[in-house]
Amino acid sequence: MVGPPKAYANAQDAVFIEDWIEVETWTSSAQDAAQLVAIARDKQGRFAVLDDYRVDADYQHVLNASGLHWLQFDGTAEKPLWADLVVNANPAVRAEDYAEVLNKPAAQLLLGPGYAVMRAEFPPAALRAAGRVIERVLVAFGGGDDRGGIEFALSTLIKNAPVNWHFVVISGGHNPRNPQLAGWIETHGQGRVSLLINPDNVATVMAGCDLAVMAGGTSIYEAAVCRLPMVLIAIADNQIRPAKAWANAGAALFLGSLHEVDAERLRLAVSKLAAADALRRDMAVKAAELVDGKGAQRLASKVIEMVSTE
Numbered sequence: 058m059v060g061p062p063k064a065y066a067n068a069q070d071a072v073f074i075e076d077w078i079e080v081e082t083w084t085s086s087a088q089d090a091a092q093l094v095a096i097a098r099d100k101q102g103r104f105a106v107l108d109d110y111r112v113d114a115d116y117q118h119v120l121n122a123s124g125l126h127w128l129q130f131d132g133t134a135e136k137p138l139w140a141d142l143v144v145n146a147n148p149a150v151r152a153e154d155y156a157e158v159l160n161k162p163a164a165q166l167l168l169g170p171g172y173a174v175m176r177a178e179f180p181p182a183a184l185r186a187a188g189r190v191i192e193r194v195l196v197a198f199g200g201g202d203d204r205g206g207i208e209f210a211l212s213t214l215i216k217n218a219p220v221n222w223h224f225v226v227i228s229g230g231h232n233p234r235n236p237q238l239a240g241w242i243e244t245h246g247q248g249r250v251s252l253l254i255n256p257d258n259v260a261t262v263m264a265g266c267d268l269a270v271m272a273g274g275t276s277i278y279e280a281a282v283c284r285l286p287m288v289l290i291a292i293a294d295n296q297i298r299p300a301k302a303w304a305n306a307g308a309a310l311f312l313g314s315l316h317e318v319d320a321e322r323l324r325l326a327v328s329k330l331a332a333a334d335a336l337r338r339d340m341a342v343k344a345a346e347l348v349d350g351k352g353a354q355r356l357a358s359k360v361i362e363m364v365s366t367e
Contacts, residue, residue, distance in 0.1 A: 194327075228254050
């Protein structure tokens with residue numbers, strides 16, 4: 058592992074990461090790439106996995122010149138790419154989106170939710186039954202700043218939902234709004250809200266819920282593999298297209314961006330799902346068909362195949 062602070066490491070990482078090398082500052086693409094090449098040579102590595110939006114053309118030119126091969130995660134299909142393997146798990150992406158940006162004739166595109174990488178706990182051993190009566194509602198808006206999405210969802214739903222509904226909030230440890238959220242829940246939560254910050258058992262928590270109100274990001278794939286019917290609200294522009302794709306696939310309802318969704322729209326969407334058992338069942342089945350939790354294994358097989366044929 059090269060780059061992130063070790064503070065991001067968890068117990069699971071220690072199982073498969075032999076050495077964690079922090080890179081405190083990013084001076085330039087060329088310099089960071091040269092450092093990565095030097096580390097690869099020192100470790101006798103021939104293949105790298107890149108997941109960083111800063112990996113631009115200059116960065117890739119350095120890697121190419123070194124003879125290093127790599128897999129690159131890409132969520133935009135807009136930047137020039139010289140990777141051997143390109144991964145985009147967005148359900149909206151198509152091969153033609155990459156026609157103008159691929160620069161390696163033999164590059165392989167690994168597209169769609171089947172390549173979504175999730176923690177080993179997904180899918181959980183015990184999956185929720187499709188169409189279960191709603192009692193627990195998941196509210197999750199990513200691992201960083203939720204932009205006020207969690208409080209908006211809670212303040213809207215807690216006064217309109219049946220009194221037997223309990224709201225389970227999953228928030229990232231780096232969400233700066235966590236103290237504010239905790240205060241809101243204590244004052245307005247009516248004992249019906251649980252706030253879980255970076256819980257260890259995310260899969261179990263999700264599988265124990267019956268409906269989700271969420272933003273975009275990895276959590277959608279996790280909820281999908283847990284067969285959760287989803288109401289989606291985008292908190293960033295890059296979440297809009299994927300959220301629309303989930304909705305078009307019949308696996309979610311997409312309400313729009315946070316700044317344009319009012320309380321009544323959210324209330325009506327949740328009420329619609331709550332009243333339609335068949336719709337929830339159908340959404341859960343379609344979500345599970347899109348994501349089976351085996352994306353990491355598929356990518357690992359592709360990397361092993363490529364390395365073994367060099």
